[in-house]
Amino acid sequence: MVLGTSSGAGKSWVATALCAWYRAQGYKVAPFKAQNMSNNARVVATPDGQWGEIGTAQYLQALAAGAVPDVRMNPLLLKPEADTHSQVVLFGRVDEALSRMPWRGRSLQVWPQIAQALDELRAENDVVVIEGAGSPAEINLHASDVVNMRVAKHGGAHCLLVADIDRGGAFAHLYGTWALLPEGERQLIQGFVLNKFRGDASLLAPAPQMLQELTGVPTVATIPMQFQHGLPEEDGVFDDRGSAGGGQAVHTTIAIVAYPRISNLDEFQPLLQVPGVRVVWARSPAQLAGADWVILPGSKATAADLAWMRAQGLDAAVVQHAGAGRRVLGICGGLQMLGEALVDLHGVDGNAAGLGLLPLATLFEPAKTVQPAGHELPALRAPWQALSGVRVQGYEIHHGRTQLRADMQAGASAQARELLTGMLWQSGDGAVLGTYLHGLFENAAVIHALFGQGAPSLEQVFARLAKGVSQWFAREAGAGT
Structure with a gap:
């Protein structure tokens, strides 16, 4: 599972790269994001032979994984229509009743269906690459969470936590996010990822080691800034x-x-x-x-x-x-x-x-x-x-x-x-x-x-991302973290 310290940290992009990498290793792979809030959507078939919509990020992740895009890969899609209202799409179809329901009341209604979709994908595939939303440490939303740590716990996921180091404060973001999680959820965080790095990676020392001493979690990848990686941005207009x-x-x-x-x-x-x-x-x-x-x-x-x-x-x-x-x-x-x-x-x-x-x-x-x-x-x-x-x-x-x-x-x-x-x-x-x-x-x-x-075709983009994963994660492994 790919979690982030914030929106825009690069979760969608990293999850897509991992889908492409696992596919390249010969695994049967599927993406999953329990709940996506985005007005970027793609058309996919529904189980009854009709048509529905899922978030573009999960659509592209499915293509990167070599899988047929499926409404179960993004069971809940929220499409903002105003600052305080979203159209709710459940398994590809607009659900007017859920659209009228208060945000916090919605989670009890949808969680059983979200869990079932994840269970089915896990049963059908060797690897499921899950993407979180926003930050898992939004403590005001933790009780009604259906997209971050509740999903991680249900699937027993091995979680990566991604930070945008280009914005500054990445080590504080990683530590603060980890620290705000309950103890049982911290244990699911298996690695930190520094994304959008520009400069000499050797200058990061000794921060990754110090962070590991504080948390027990290693920094497993430092990903260079990618201005033209070939995928659309999930949040906001592209750079x-x-x-x-x-x-x-x-x-x-x-x-x-x-x-x-x-x-x-x-x-x-x-x-x-x-x-x-x-x-x-x-x-x-x-x-x-x-x-x-x-x-x-x-x-x-x-x-x-x-x-x-x-x-x-x-x-x-x-x-x-x-x-x-x-x-x-x-x-x-x-x-x-x-x-x-x-x-x-x-x-x-x-x-x-x-x-x-x-x-x-x-x-x-x-x-x-x-x-x-x-x-x-x-x-x-x-x-x-x-x-x-x-x-x-x-x-x-x-x-x-x-x-x-x-x-x-x-x-x-x-x-x-x-x-x-x-x-x-x-x-x-x-x-x-x-x-x-x-x-x-x-x-x-x-x-x-x-x-x-x-x-460049999407297949060329995916191949480049898969190659990148091998380089970025191997570099940290070679450095002993």
Whole structure:
């Protein structure tokens, strides 16, 4: 089990690397995270032959493990819709009753099902790599815990505790987390991991030895900072320090609007791997200036995020960008924003006027569309014509149906076309493209068509992570810790 001293310590990344390493050793491996809080989700099959969703981290960990992604790998997914409310997804499906239930009351309801899912995965696999959430030492949450030490105790897990040493205070974080755990739970901590280290590792001495003397727990790995490891960040937007052209001259700058309830941002990770492409997370009009593309990503609260854009002046900046004939791409919630109107008769998301860049109206519905999607893209107008005829695979996760409205055609949207029924639309002048298809850039053919070159495949990323595990853990073993 991979625990962390905080969110952002690197639990998801380390767990993925371990899944890849155990697979490379010939084991049958599965990932597990009892409860994930994230608006990054992927579509997987459910036991009844339908479709559900799990956290992206567990989806990628399953691929790293060479396993088929399964709803049992992330039985509980919390998708924040506001600061004090989340949509609760249990075994892939939205559970309205759990969504209305108080946080602490939920644990008694879901724990038996979580425990059963873990037991089944353990019975079916040689190794289960479990990821914790946040910190196991959140003492205000300990009594209602269903994702950290309760899981560790149930499975008798060998636990690693990961700290982000780049933030500073790593040894205090490790010791403090260990010290706050009850004695019986401390004994499950088998090793400390220092993640995101920059510099000369020999300068860490004598701290690891001193920490072991205090706790009895060795430091088993020091992992160097990995700016371009090839996986999306689990918490928040990814670090763009490695995205400024990949060390090459920048030929394309892509600004992705980072509104508060952004969702499925992980699908843009491949863009960071393309040489010459610079990715900017835009929260102000100034950050759109000079961009070649603007992307409006998915949103878990489309009407509220659209209101936020207007408050920042980003709505006018996006319209101005499109008016200059430069590319605008809207995905899922971003597509809905591009239209003329958001209509909510059921209290799902909220009513709002759209940006008016496509003659579309979206009607929100209580039922949620969750399904895989595969299409051959039809003939597109410039500047998106390079995608014509490209076959793509992706997925849909959204509330609402969107329709082309001839009575709303005006300006740049005149003669707009619906290119794939209920899925893909393009403005009359060609600059604005909107789609419900998530995962567009995860198709190698799309990256090649748009940029004339490729990005590392996931299998290449996983192989590199497996090799890294052998190096990072062996280095500490050789040092006697």
